[in-house]
Amino acid sequence: MTKLTDNDQTDLKARLEKLKSGLEAHKAAEQHHSQSSGPKAENMGQAMSLGIRVLSEFIAAVVVGGLLGWQFDSWLGTAPVLLLLFLLLGIIAGFWNVYRIAAAPPRPAINPDKTGYKTKE
Numbered sequence: 001m002t003k004l005t006d007n008d009q010t011d012l013k014a015r016l017e018k019l020k021s022g023l024e025a026h027k028a029a030e031q032h033h034s035q036s037s038g039p040k041a042e043n044m045g046q047a048m049s050l051g052i053r054v055l056s057e058f059i060a061a062v063v064v065g066g067l068l069g070w071q072f073d074s075w076l077g078t079a080p081v082l083l084l085l086f087l088l089l090g091i092i093a094g095f096w097n098v099y100r101i102a103a104a105p106p107r108p109a110i111n112p113d114k115t116g117y118k119t120k121e
Helices: 006-037 041-076 083-101
Strands: none
Touching: 041 083
């Protein structure tokens, strides 16, 4: 076997240290990425709640429009004219509700003492 000189050993140690620090940095970056990229239970719950709210408001607007049109048709004897008109108005109202929910400004952040006011830091 070939014996390494002191200069070769120093170069080898420097390369090993550089490799070790590079691996540690890569592991830290990957661990940080895996922690921050996954969905959190709190965020997932909020997203599902918002989705259910959007769906229910849209369906409710369409159903109410259809029921009102059907009832007015039965009272006035106008066949499907008012049903179609109010159903169309219900669909428009449903899309308007979805738009309002989507365009709502984000809620302000609450500080940890739960007073509702932001503190100056």
